[in-house]
Amino acid sequence: MSEGILEFPQRPxxxxxxxxxxxxxxxxxxxxxxxxxxxxxxLGEPADxxxxxxxxxxxxxxxxxxxxxxVAGGWQLRTAPRFAAAVHHLLGTRPQKLSRSASEVLxxxxxxxxxxxxxxxxxxxxxxxxxxKHLVDRGLVxxxxxxxxxxxxxxxxxxxxxxxxxxxxxxxxLPTLAEREGMVRGLGPTDEEEVPPASxxxxxxxxxxxxx
Amino acid sequence: xxxxxxxxxxxxxIERTRALDLSLAADWLLMAATLVHLKSLxxxxxPPAILEEEEQDPRDALIQQLQxxxxxxxxxxxxxxxxxxxxxxxxxxxxxxxxxPAPLAPxxxxxxxxxxxxxxxxxxxxxxxxxxxxxxxxxxxxxxxVLALLGGKGGRVDLGTILVSLRTPAERVVTxxxxxxxxxxxxxxxxxxxxxxxxxxxxxxxxEALDLHLLTGWVEEGEPGEQMTLPLGGRSA
Numbered sequence: 488m489s490e491g492i493l494e495f496p497q498r499p500x501x502x503x504x505x506x507x508x509x510x511x512x513x514x515x516x517x518x519x520x521x522x523x524x525x526x527x528x529x530l531g532e533p534a535d536x537x538x539x540x541x542x543x544x545x546x547x548x549x550x551x552x553x554x555x556x557x558v559a560g561g562w563q564l565r566t567a568p569r570f571a572a573a574v575h576h577l578l579g580t581r582p583q584k585l586s587r588s589a590s591e592v593l594x595x596x597x598x599x600x601x602x603x604x605x606x607x608x609x610x611x612x613x614x615x616x617x618x619x620k621h622l623v624d625r626g627l628v629x630x631x632x633x634x635x636x637x638x639x640x641x642x643x644x645x646x647x648x649x650x651x652x653x654x655x656x657x658x659x660x661l662p663t664l665a666e667r668e669g670m671v672r673g674l675g676p677t678d679e680e681e682v683p684p685a686s687x688x689x690x691x692x693x694x695x696x697x698x699x
Numbered sequence: 700x701x702x703x704x705x706x707x708x709x710x711x712x713i714e715r716t717r718a719l720d721l722s723l724a725a726d727w728l729l730m731a732a733t734l735v736h737l738k739s740l741x742x743x744x745x746p747p748a749i750l751e752e753e754e755q756d757p758r759d760a761l762i763q764q765l766q767x768x769x770x771x772x773x774x775x776x777x778x779x780x781x782x783x784x785x786x787x788x789x790x791x792x793x794x795x796x797x798x799x800p801a802p803l804a805p806x807x808x809x810x811x812x813x814x815x816x817x818x819x820x821x822x823x824x825x826x827x828x829x830x831x832x833x834x835x836x837x838x839x840x841x842x843x844x845v846l847a848l849l850g851g852k853g854g855r856v857d858l859g860t861i862l863v864s865l866r867t868p869a870e871r872v873v874t875x876x877x878x879x880x881x882x883x884x885x886x887x888x889x890x891x892x893x894x895x896x897x898x899x900x901x902x903x904x905x906x907e908a909l910d911l912h913l914l915t916g917w918v919e920e921g922e923p924g925e926q927m928t929l930p931l932g933g934r935s936a
Contacts, residue, residue: 515791518790518791518792519790563790564790564791565784565788565789565790566788566789566790568782568787568788571786571787571788571789574789578789580785582785582786582787583783583785583786584786585779587775590775590778590779591771591772591774591775593775593778594771594774594775594777594778595771595774597774597778598774609764610764610767610768610771611768611771612729612730612764612768613729651784651790652783652784652785653778653781653783653784654781654782654783654784654788655781662777664770664773664774664777
């Protein structure tokens with residue numbers, strides 16, 4: 488792949504290589520996902536230019552060891568999965584696992600949010616309080632108000648960290664379980680504040696859209 | 700009563716919970732109980748009045764729940780297929796410029812249990828020093844000994860060293876429980892430099908903040924607690 492082509496992807500005028508480099512520096516320094524407006528403000532460049540720079544960077548890094556991904560409403564530099572074993576070895580860590588019960592509760596919250604604990608327990612048929620608390624402690628799930636039902640149970644939602652950990656740009660990127668009609672109910676970000684830097688939303692062409 | 704034997708059984712049980720997925724076992728237990736219940740409904744004759752009340756076949760509810768649970772499991776499987784940060788993917792944690800020695804990792808509970816087990820195993824049989832009025836090691840005294848070794852806020856001592864220095868297994872057990880209790884009260888912290896490193900105890904509050912009555916209230920109900928009102932100045936191991 489020739490870098491020259493990537494630097495100027497069919498755009499009249501192309502993208503300033505220095506802007507691409509600047510975007511990369513910010514992403515590296517931040518570590519966490521950065522939304523386009525945040526990058527644009529830090530560099531003092533128009534958001535549209537930043538978006539083009541991100542596309543260039545995404546393409547250029549595609550086959551490298553650190554790739555650029557859209558996650559949690561922003562962009563983040565992440566290691567390529569194929570080096571997971573080596574990185575774990577280097578850091579002396581082990582792949583973090585979720586218990587089966589944690590996976591199930593997380594799945595219910597992810598696809599049905601906002602959802603109450605009684606609803607989760609009805610679906611699983613067992614007490615899920617401990618697992619839920621564990622997920623809240625790990626920052627994958629958070630409370631989001633209460634229902635008006637008797638006892639006013641708390642509602643639970645997934646967090647921005649959930650999107651980051653599972654590599655999802657937003658909740659709409661969760662695959663629809665079409666054939667499993669029961670789970671589809673309550674799918675997707677139905678209201679307000681889920682996707683944190685709310686500006687950057689799903690599909691790839693979103694990168695072409697302008698911020699308000 | 701042999702404390703050691705109780706502790707052994709307890710530790711063995713904890714060891715087993717580590718290996719077992721308890722929540723999974725609970726799932727199965729509930730399912731088994733439900734099935735037995737349904738079976739009993741079929742086998743035992745019931746007055747017609749009750750039969751009429753239960754219009755819905757309880758089996759339908761069970762089947763529906765099982766179907767919904769299947770969907771949940773399928774969704775969990777889908778979730779498991781995503782490459783995850785911490786599993787397949789790593790991200791760079793933003794780091795601030797170092798300002799001092801690296802913080803120690805908080806101790807983990809299994810390291811504590813391992814240590815406890817090891818200490819108990821190390822001690823020989825208890826010495827035969829029983830007297831008619833020997834009521835065993837004094838909880839407050841054991842706690843104060845640890846505090847004396849720590850010597851004030853910021854003091855740090857290796858927990859294994861403390862425990863090994865004690866004469867009888869009973870004292871070790873009581874001291875260990877005392878340390879846990881003081882951690883619970885927020886007086887002490889338990890730390891490890893890294894995974895599997897020795898467990899150390901750290902005093903996190905000033906001596907003035909230590910209310911020894913909190914310890915007495917825990918064990919010596921009914922006692923006037925005279926021994927426990929000793930000021931910390933009287934520390935001597």
